[in-house]
Amino acid sequence: MEANITTNKLSARFSDSIIETHSHRGDETLVVRKQDIQDICQFLRDDTELLYNFMMDLTAVDYLGQEPRFEVVYHLYSLAFNRRIRIKTRVSESDCSVDSIVSLWPSANWFEREVYDLYGITFKGHPELRRILLYEDFQGHPLRKDYPIKKRQPLIGPNC
Amino acid sequence: MGMMRFGIPKRETVPAVNPTSPDDDTRLLGGSIILTKLEAINNWGRKYSFFQYPFVTACCGMEFMSVAGPKYDLDRFGAALPRFSPRQADLLMVVGTISHKQAPILVKVYNQMAEPKWVFAFGVCAVSGGFYDNYATVQGIDTLIPVDVYVPGCPPRPEMVIDGLIRLQQMVVEGKWSDFPKGASPVTNIE
Numbered sequence: 001m002e003a004n005i006t007t008n009k010l011s012a013r014f015s016d017s018i019i020e021t022h023s024h025r026g027d028e029t030l031v032v033r034k035q036d037i038q039d040i041c042q043f044l045r046d047d048t049e050l051l052y053n054f055m056m057d058l059t060a061v062d063y064l065g066q067e068p069r070f071e072v073v074y075h076l077y078s079l080a081f082n083r084r085i086r087i088k089t090r091v092s093e094s095d096c097s098v099d100s101i102v103s104l105w106p107s108a109n110w111f112e113r114e115v116y117d118l119y120g121i122t123f124k125g126h127p128e129l130r131r132i133l134l135y136e137d138f139q140g141h142p143l144r145k146d147y148p149i150k151k152r153q154p155l156i157g158p159n160c
Numbered sequence: 161m162g163m164m165r166f167g168i169p170k171r172e173t174v175p176a177v178n179p180t181s182p183d184d185d186t187r188l189l190g191g192s193i194i195l196t197k198l199e200a201i202n203n204w205g206r207k208y209s210f211f212q213y214p215f216v217t218a219c220c221g222m223e224f225m226s227v228a229g230p231k232y233d234l235d236r237f238g239a240a241l242p243r244f245s246p247r248q249a250d251l252l253m254v255v256g257t258i259s260h261k262q263a264p265i266l267v268k269v270y271n272q273m274a275e276p277k278w279v280f281a282f283g284v285c286a287v288s289g290g291f292y293d294n295y296a297t298v299q300g301i302d303t304l305i306p307v308d309v310y311v312p313g314c315p316p317r318p319e320m321v322i323d324g325l326i327r328l329q330q331m332v333v334e335g336k337w338s339d340f341p342k343g344a345s346p347v348t349n350i351e
Contacts, residue, residue, distance in 0.1 A: 134296070135261050142295040151295060153260075 004028045006050055006085050014040055019090075029086040037074075037089050038099045044076055044085065045104055052076040052085060055105035058112060060091075060119045064145035068092035070121055074101070091121055100125040118143035199337055206250070206276070207329045208238035213249035215269060218256025220283035223315035232318040237325050246272040251328075252305075257285035258298040267345045270305045275341040278328060279305055282321065284312045305345045 007021055007028050017036040022029040032040055044052040057075040068090040076085050091098055100123035101108045112123040113132040120141035123129055131138065140147055216224060228234050228242075243249040246269045258266055270279070281301055284290040287310045289299035301307060308331060311324040 133261075147295070149294075152299075153295070 006044070006052075006083060009047065009050065010040065010043070013043060027084070027086065029088065031071075031088045031090065034089045034091060034098055037072075037087070038101060038104070040087065041074070041076075041101050041104050044087075050078060050083075051080040052078045052083075054079055055101070055107050055111075056084075058101075058108055058115065060115045060121055060143075062119060062143065062145045070096070070119060072098055072115065072121060096120060097122040097124055099123070100129075102126055117141070120144065200333075202337075203333050203335055207332045210237075210239035210251040210278075210325075210328075211241055211243045211249045212239055212251040212253050212280075213244070213246050213269065213273065214242050214253045214255060215266060216253075216255040217258060217262060218283075218285060220255045220285070220315045223318070223321075224253065224255045224282060227318040227321045232322065234322070234325065237322065237329065239325055246270075247274060249273055250277050252277065252279045253282055254279065254286040254301050255282040257290070257292055258301055258304075259296045260298055261296075263298050263304055266301065267304050267348060271344045271348055276335070276339070277342065278308045278332070280324065280328065281307045281310045283316055284314050287312050290314060304347055306342060 004023065007023070007030065010030060011018055011021070014032070014036060017033045017040060019031040019033060021031070044050050054077040055074070056077050057073075059073050061071045061073065063069060063071065070091040070093070071088050072091055074087040074089075076087065077083070078085075089098060098121060100112055102112065102123075103125065109127070110132055112126050113129060115121050116123060116126075116129055117131040117133050118141055130136070134142070139153055140151075214221075214224065226232060228240070234240055239251065246252075250273065252270055252273060254266065270277075279301070281287045285292060285297070286301050289297045291314075293299070298304065309324045309328045311320050313320055316324075
C-alpha cells in the first residue's frame with residue numbers, strides 16, 4: 001500500500017515527537033507528544049502539500065487504569081486534497097492539561113470547552129475555558145470513568 | 161336531529177306561563193333561564209378551553225404535534241390553542257426530557273403562569289426521567305413543580321394523551337375554587 005503523504009511528512013519533520021502511527025483501511029492515526037501538539041497542528045494546517053484547514057472534531061477518551069490516563073483526539077480534514085488525519089496525544093492525570101489550538105482553528109473553541117467540561121482536561125491558552133454543557137455549580141466531570149454512575153447533583157430538586 | 165343545549169327544552173314544548181306566578185318561577189322567560197352553581201359552570205367552561213403552553217424539549221414533541229394535528233385533534237377537547245407566553249396559558253404541557261440545566265427555566269415558566277393552572281407530564285422522561293438515569297436529567301418533573309396528569313410512554317400513543325386530557329378535564333370539573341391559587345413551585349428559591 002502506498003505510504004501516506006501526511007504520515008511521511010510528519011515523520012520526517014517531527015521524528016522525535018511521534019510516539020506511534022497506525023493505519024487501517026486508509027485511516028491514518030498518529031500519536032504524538034503532548035508538548036508538540038501545537039507545532040504539529042500548525043504544520044498540518046499551513047504546509048502547502050497538506051493544508052488541513054478544517055478542524056472537524058476534538059474529543060477525549062478516558063483509559064482509566066492506564067498511564068497516561070487520557071487521550072485527546074483531533075480529527076482534521078483537508079478540503080484542498082480531500083484527506084483526513086487523526087492525531088492523538090496522551091495526557092496524564094497529574095498534569096491534566098494540553099496546549100489549546102484555538103489560535104489555529106477558532107472552531108476548536110467549543111470542542112475544548114466540552115472536553116474540559118466532561119473530562120476535566122484544561123487547555124492552556126484557551127480564551128474562555130469554562131463549562132459549556134453543564135452548569136457552573138456542577139462538581140466533577142461526568143464522562144470520567146470513575147465518576148459515580150449513580151451520583152446526583154441536581155441544580156434544584158431533591159436527590160433521588 | 162334537534163340538539164338539546166344545556167337542558168333547555170324546545171321552545172314549542174314550553175306551555176304558556178304566567179311570569180307573575182310565584183310558584184312557576186322555573187318557567188320564567190319561557191324556560192330560558194338555567195340554575196346552576198357558579199363554581200360548576202365556571203369549571204365547565206375551563207374544562208373545554210385549555211390554553212396550553214407547550215414546553216417541548218425533546219422527541220416527544222413530534223408525538224405532541226401528531227396528537228395536536230388534524231388526525232387526533234386536541235381541538236375536539238377544547239385544548240387546541242397553544243399560547244407561547246406562559247402569562248396567557250393555563251395548561252403546562254411538559255413534553256420531553258428535562259435536564260438539570262433546564263430545570264430553573266421550567267420552574268420560572270410555571271411560576272409565570274396565571275392561576276388556575278394545571279401541569280401535564282407528557283412522556284416517560286417528564287414523568288420519571290425515563291431511561292435517562294444519569295447525571296444530567298431531572299428524575300421526574302414532580303421534583304420541581306406539582307403535576308396533575310402523568311402520561312408515560314416513549315413516546316405515548318395519541319390515545320394515551322387524549323385519555324390523560326379527558327382525565328384532566330374530569331379533575332377540572334371536580335375542582336374547587338379553594339384549590340387555587342396553588343402558589344409558586346416549592347423549589348422556586350433556587351431559581
